Amino acid sequence: MMVCLTLLTLYYYMRICYSAFMLNYWEINWNYNQNYLNFNMKMSLLLSFFSISGLLLFNMMFYIY
Structure with missing residues (x-):
């Protein structure tokens, strides 16, 4: 039961993180060369990484302690 609820x-x-990624892009151009090294892009990717890994880290800390 707990595994099903976790999944x-x-x-x-x-789904929330994917929609947040999609809101970061104005339109999808696969061959468009854009500078991805600006501060806003780095910050949004970093915050998205923390939010995605937060669930795993919380569960690991819960079972360790």
């Missing part, structure tokens, strides 16, 4: 939570968590 369900992870599914919705990843």
Whole structure:
């Protein structure tokens, strides 16, 4: 039961993060060369990484302690 609830939570968590990534892009151009090294892009990727890894880290800390 707990595994199913965790997978369900992870599914919705990843849906929210995916929609946040999609909101960062104005339009999808696969051959468009854009400078991805600006500060806003780095900050949004860093915050998205923390939010995605937060669920895993929380569960690992919960089972360790």
